[in-house]
Amino acid sequence: MKAYKIPEATVQRLSIYSRHLAQLISEGVITVSSGEIARGVGVSSAQVRKDLAYFGEFGTRGVGYNVQELYSHVMRILGLNHTWNVMIVGAGKLGSALAVYKGFEDRGFKVRSVLDVSEQRIGQQLGDLVVESLAFLEDRVSRENIDIGIITVPAAAAQEVTDKLIRAGVKAILNFSPRVLKVPDSVVLRNVDLSVNLEVLSFNLSFGYNLK
Amino acid sequence: MKAYKIPEATVQRLSIYSRHLAQLISEGVITVSSGEIARGVGVSSAQVRKDLAYFGEFGTRGVGYNVQELYSHVMRILGLNHTWNVMIVGAGKLGSALAVYKGFEDRGFKVRSVLDVSEQRIGQQLGDLVVESLAFLEDRVSRENIDIGIITVPAAAAQEVTDKLIRAGVKAILNFSPRVLKVPDSVVLRNVDLSVNLEVLSFNLSFGYNLK
DNA sequence: TAGATTGTTAATCGATTAACAATC
DNA sequence: TAGATTGTTAATCGATTAACAATC
Numbered sequence: 001m002k003a004y005k006i007p008e009a010t011v012q013r014l015s016i017y018s019r020h021l022a023q024l025i026s027e028g029v030i031t032v033s034s035g036e037i038a039r040g041v042g043v044s045s046a047q048v049r050k051d052l053a054y055f056g057e058f059g060t061r062g063v064g065y066n067v068q069e070l071y072s073h074v075m076r077i078l079g080l081n082h083t084w085n086v087m088i089v090g091a092g093k094l095g096s097a098l099a100v101y102k103g104f105e106d107r108g109f110k111v112r113s114v115l116d117v118s119e120q121r122i123g124q125q126l127g128d129l130v131v132e133s134l135a136f137l138e139d140r141v142s143r144e145n146i147d148i149g150i151i152t153v154p155a156a157a158a159q160e161v162t163d164k165l166i167r168a169g170v171k172a173i174l175n176f177s178p179r180v181l182k183v184p185d186s187v188v189l190r191n192v193d194l195s196v197n198l199e200v201l202s203f204n205l206s207f208g209y210n211l212k
Numbered sequence: 213m214k215a216y217k218i219p220e221a222t223v224q225r226l227s228i229y230s231r232h233l234a235q236l237i238s239e240g241v242i243t244v245s246s247g248e249i250a251r252g253v254g255v256s257s258a259q260v261r262k263d264l265a266y267f268g269e270f271g272t273r274g275v276g277y278n279v280q281e282l283y284s285h286v287m288r289i290l291g292l293n294h295t296w297n298v299m300i301v302g303a304g305k306l307g308s309a310l311a312v313y314k315g316f317e318d319r320g321f322k323v324r325s326v327l328d329v330s331e332q333r334i335g336q337q338l339g340d341l342v343v344e345s346l347a348f349l350e351d352r353v354s355r356e357n358i359d360i361g362i363i364t365v366p367a368a369a370a371q372e373v374t375d376k377l378i379r380a381g382v383k384a385i386l387n388f389s390p391r392v393l394k395v396p397d398s399v400v401l402r403n404v405d406l407s408v409n410l411e412v413l414s415f416n417l418s419f420g421y422n423l424k
Numbered sequence: 425t426a427g428a429t430t431g432t433t434a435a436t437c438g439a440t441t442a443a444c445a446a447t448c
Numbered sequence: 449t450a451g452a453t454t455g456t457t458a459a460t461c462g463a464t465t466a467a468c469a470a471t472c
């Protein structure tokens with residue numbers, strides 16, 4: 001546990017910076033300033049420098065940042081310098097969509113296993129994976145070295161699946177079910193609520209202004 | 213445009229409060245205090261009172277809040293006291309999953325139309341909807357009184373679809389494509405990045421602590 | 425009246441922005 | 449050296465929390 005805190009907004013912006021830097025690399029840009037990054041992604045240049053300053057000194061005064069180097073640093077900070085092995089539990093519409101979602105693989109998240117309890121779904125082909133029985137959970141977590149579990153089961157089954165994942169050794173969980181999950185402090189949990197996005201839009205439309 | 217700003221976090225918490233209040237109603241609870249709501253959803257009681265105070269006085273000193281009344285107020289604040297008509301553009305895996313996602317309908321978001329350009333997808337059944345050609349966009353927006361457009365097309369097509377939706381009269385857009393969209397100030401835009409959630413987990417795992 | 429809980433103000437905390445010395 | 453841009457400190461801004469008068 002570090003002594004200082006890093007704002008979550010900083011981490012989310014680093015993700016945005018890394019995508020922009022990848023774009024600059026593909027355009028053959030060698031050097032970039034905090035101001036150019038800032039204009040590219042719509043934040044202030046002070047914000048860009050401050051975000052980077054949490055993690056080190058990556059630039060050269062008077063010159064700027066080497067695009068390739070900065071990209072490597074940011075990807076390493078985000079932990080995206082290697083592949084994470086992912087298991088999806090729940091092969092309904094949402095789970096299936098996530099299983100074949102290209103955006104994950106592009107960023108180093110490789111879905112190694114998709115499980116479900118339903119006989120109808122077991123055996124179903126999803127890209128180059130086949131949906132397997134939930135009974136294989138423990139075996140697949142250890143065999144495939146699963147780091148992250150994605151939960152897309154109905155709310156009623158979510159805590160039980162969570163417990164199984166944790167017992168099997170998964171260290172992080174992304175929860176799409178509308179259920180508050182209990183996990184030990186050693187496990188990183190993140191909840192995604194798809195409809196809250198629509199609800200914020202609804203609020204904005206009703207109140208007649210953009211938030212923030 | 214209001215003179216004071218309401219934190220987005222407040223709006224997201226109101227969404228959480230409303231779900232908890234619905235739960236309390238189903239349990240037959242008549243009166244609730246800010247402290248009980250706070251414990252129920254994991255925030256401070258001052259936070260609950262402050263969030264509500266932006267919008268009015270809904271409680272009785274010394275007593276608390278009438279659950280049914282407070283629920284009605286919060287749902288009205290969020291704009292969820294009526295149905296919003298939604299169009300999904302892009303009937304790939306993600307778009308199809310969202311089209312049949314029960315969580316939306318539960319909160320008053322009714323998917324009225326799903327469009328795609330692909331001949332393979334046009335005609336496909338999704339729940340009680342059929343995927344139609346993108347050529348019908350303008351017609352369906354006006355015929356179905358579409359309020360909100362959800363964009364689940366590839367990045368390359370996202371801006372064009374956005375422009376069409378806006379010309380057709382849509383007032384809010386939820387964008388799942390990894391593309392920065394340009395919209396006029398009068399249109400409310402919200403971007404959802406599914407993989408940023410995994411990236412925050414990745415950062416937490418790499419740095420060995422929970423953020424915030 | 426005594427006890428409880430709201431609504432609101434003031435204090436605190438944390439994140440963003442502005443400014444500038446360091447330095448290429 | 450003159451010009452540019454970083455890294456960092458101080459100022460500002462905004463959100464959360466604590467405290468309490470109002471009041472049921």
